[in-house]
Amino acid sequence: MSRTCSVDGCQRAHHARGVCRTHYQRLLKTGTLDKSEAIRRRTEASARRREEVARQRIEDLTWLADNGVGLTEAAHRIGMKRNSLETWLSRRGEKDLMHRLIARDWLPVGERGVNQWGDWRSAS
Numbered sequence: 001m002s003r004t005c006s007v008d009g010c011q012r013a014h015h016a017r018g019v020c021r022t023h024y025q026r027l028l029k030t031g032t033l034d035k036s037e038a039i040r041r042r043t044e045a046s047a048r049r050r051e052e053v054a055r056q057r058i059e060d061l062t063w064l065a066d067n068g069v070g071l072t073e074a075a076h077r078i079g080m081k082r083n084s085l086e087t088w089l090s091r092r093g094e095k096d097l098m099h100r101l102i103a104r105d106w107l108p109v110g111e112r113g114v115n116q117w118g119d120w121r122s123a124s
């Protein structure tokens with residue numbers, strides 16, 4: 001009789017490390033044979049990757065805002081639609097950054113860092 005997988009209830013043929021091909025793949029990818037622990041580890045790993053992507057995006061947007069780039073142009077540069085970026089920033093609680101970017105949308109090129117309403121306000 002040929003060797004089978006050592007995982008309880010699994011009848012598949014042995015592949016490596018005492019387990020079948022399916023369970024061996026799970027072990028390789030997650031470091032565990034326990035199904036719920038494997039799912040938990042995968043979920044955690046993808047959440048970490050998403051958070052790292054988000055952190056880099058915030059860093060890039062902060063740089064763009066610091067360099068006078070508005071929300072429309074910033075969205076274009078990071079490959080998002082303006083509305084999606086606005087929603088994303090809002091959901092993450094990055095309202096300061098969002099408002100800084102929006103304010104720059106209204107600045108004419110060449111007046112970056114200058115409040116265009118300054119003169120208008122002082123004239124009234």
Ligand SMILES: [Zn+2]
Nearest residue numbers: 005010020023
């Ligand atoms: Zn198995």
